[in-house]
Amino acid sequence: MFKVCGYTCNRNDFLKKHMRLHSGERHYKCEVCGYACNQKCDFKRHMRTHSGERRYMCKICGKEFTGSDQLMKHLRIHTEERPYTCKVCGKSFYQSAHLKQHIKMHSGERPYMCEVCGKAFKRSGILKTHMRIHTGERPYECDVCGKAFKRSGILKTHMRIHTGERQYKCDVCGKTFISSCYLKTHMRIHTGDIPYKCDVCGKAFISSGDLKAHIRIHTGERPYKCDVCGKAFTQNSTLKAHTRIHTRESPFTCEVCGCACKQRGTLKKLMRLHTRERLYKCEVCGYALNQSGDLIDDMKTHSEEGLFMCGVYGKTFKQSGNLKKHMRTHTRERPYMCGVCGKAFPKSCNLKTHMRIHTGERPYKCEVCGFACNQSGSLKKHMVLHKGERPFKCEVCGYACYQSDELTDHMRSHAKEKLCEVCGKEFKLKGNLKTHMRIHTGEKPYKCDVCGYKCNQNGTMKIHMRLHTGERPYKCEVCGEAFKQSGNLTEHTKTHTEERPYMCEVCGHAFRQSCNLKTHMRIHTGERPYNCEVCSKAFAESQTLKAHMRIHTGDGPNKSEVRGYACKQSSDIQGRNRTNVTFAMKHSNMIPGSNT
Structure with a gap:
């Protein structure tokens, strides 16, 4: 009999092996991974993990094991034998180790503590896995895509993505999952069970992960940061989706329409549009939807609970975010x-x-x-x-x-037209009448910050600003000439095509622009709509009237740069400049021999 623990044996070598338990001696050490043990049989079994040898096979399911004791424990799954029972709650287990772990739930014992963050655990294995959070170690790597994980179980679940295996099926809607925990979370959609509730705002969630991510909205915590632009997020999945904006990666492609998506969830929603599949059905009204979020919103319409009401008009919304956006129509807030x-x-x-x-x-x-x-x-x-x-x-x-907007414009042709009270001109759109009235009132609300030029239309101001910026966004594809307005480019294009679509019905003369035809027609009709307010002389064109008005005002804006001669029209200045240049050259050293 051994004095330390009372262990008894009939052989001396058994006692020697037993003594190693008390002394801590580990005689057998693995040269591959450094694992040490005090018995040869344990060492042999461990070495099979490196060699891949699994000599013990289950005859029922074909699963293989490195040791006979592991096979015996496994067989209890098929026989449903649970020999280890908890004395507190009566729950039974396949293995004694599982019972020991369970007992700690009742005792509250957490003997394994993390030295970094102080978090305590019931099992050493859980502590070991936890430590990888601090070390960043991910020892389990996927052979297909190279993704690494902290736990072997997560790798096993991940591999089902590549194999397409989905062994967990929902009995209600038939949806399949790669993990039992995903199925468990999914079932709460059908049962209506929302167990995880926020202590701050009372919002409830079907998974602890969703609640954890939600809590960060209140705390302001954004632990996941983009290395490219510095933007931070509350969830790692959101960061991954965001990163694809920079990489322009769209890894999820629709087999029906070929549309590429950045997120798997977006692809799933798209596929439902093609298949017209509606997984989520409202039990109250029977309305079917293809997204779980839409079902939650629909359920709110059947009860006053959960609806968000506008304090101004009393309009209700299914989501607080929609109410917030709606309120900006009243407050005129524009935060972006x-x-x-x-x-x-x-x-x-x-x-x-x-x-x-x-x-x-x-x-x-x-x-x-x-x-x-x-x-x-x-x-x-x-x-x-x-x-x-x-x-x-x-x-x-x-x-x-x-x-639809084209139909809206057309419908106004049937409605009563808006009439200008000053000149009697009719307009189909109220906005056009409003702009037209500025001609009579002289209102010019749009002012250029550079030169002070004023006009009555925003579009006119945009075109004017191109004089200062030099911007010519409309370029001719034939000769490369650029223009400030799209209309000018359209008219210019006709010079290449020799197109003259506007023809005079009287003399057959053709024009590139409708306005030129309109002016030309006044030759035949004798119409002179532009009258001089001083002498009542009439003109067919507004520019001719402007040139005529300079006779009365004495204003000669076109001035010769050589002798200061001023004239009423730009055509006069061109001829006068030629005379002045000749005169100047005769009285200067520019002409050889001019001083002789």
């Missing part, structure tokens, strides 16, 4: 400001779209003709041109068009 031109917007998505004007980015491209635009809605409208569809039809006259 453009750093280039200073224009402000009520929504971040509006600013994002606006920034493409400055960057020139046009991410939405037509696969048929190559047309590119900066909004998805504009591309959708454009695609209707290729399909030949005209989905918007006028109920009054049957006129069909491919854009």
Whole structure:
């Protein structure tokens, strides 16, 4: 009998092996990984982990093990034998080690403490895994994609992504999962169980991870930071999705339409649009939806609980974020400001779209003709041109068009036209009448900060500013000449095509512009709409009237640079300058022999 613990044996070599337990001696050491043990059988079994040898096989499921004791423990899964029972709660276990771990739940014992952060654990294995958070160690690497993990179990679950194995199936909707915990979380959507509640705002979540990420909204913590732009996020998955903006990576491709997505969730939603699959059904009204979030929002419409109400009009919203955006229509708040031109917007998505004007980015491209635009809605409208569809039809006259705003403009032709009370001119749009009235009132609300020029339209001011900036955004593809206005480019293009679409019905003379034809017609009609207020003389063109007015005012804006001669028209100055240049050359040393 041994005096330390009372262990008894009938052989001396057994006692020697036993003594190593008390002395801590580990006689057998692995040269591969450094593992040490005090018995030869344990050492042999350990070495099989490196050699891959698994000599003990389960005859029921075919699973292999390195030791016979491991096989015996495994067989209890099939026989459902649970010989180790907890005396406190009566729960049974396959292995004695599992019972020991369970007992600690009742005792509250956590003997294994992390030396870095002080967190305590019930098992040494959990502490070992926890320490990898501090060390950054990820020993389990995927052979397919190279991704590394802290735990072997996570690697095993990850491998099912590559193999396509989804052995956990939802009995309600048939959705499959790679992990039992994912299925457990998913089932809460159907049962309505939302066990994780925020102590600050009372919002509830179906998973602890979602609650943990939500808590960071209150604390302001953003532990995941982008190395490129410095933007920080509350979740690692959000950072990964954000990083793809910089790398322009879209790894998830739709097999139906070929659309590439940055996130797997976006691809899943897209696929439901093609399959018309609606997994989530409301038990109250029977309405089916393809997203769980939409189902949660729909459930709120059946009860007053959870709805967010506008204090001004009483309008209700399913989400607090939507109410916040709505309130900006009352407060006129525009928190998102453009750093280039200073224009402000009520929504971040509006600013994002606006920034493409400055960057020139046009991410939405037509696969048929190559047309590119900066909004998805504009591309959708454009695609209707290729399909030949005209989905918007006028109920009054049957006129069909491919854009809703075009139909809105058309409907005004049936409505009573807006009349100018001063000159009687009619307008279909109220905004056009408002702009027209500035001609009579003389109002010019748009002022140039450079030269002080004023005008009555914002579009006119934009064109004027190009005089200062020198910007000519409209370029001719034939000769390369650039213009400030798109209309000027259109007219210029006709010089290459020799196109003269506007023809006089009287004499057959053709013009490139409709305004030139209109002026020409006055020769035949004798119309002279521009009258001099001083002598009542009439003219067919406004420019002729302006030149005539200088006779009365004595103003000669076109001045000769040589002798100071002033004339009423620019054509006079050109002829006069030639005379003055000749006169100057005769009385200077510019002409050889002029002083003789």
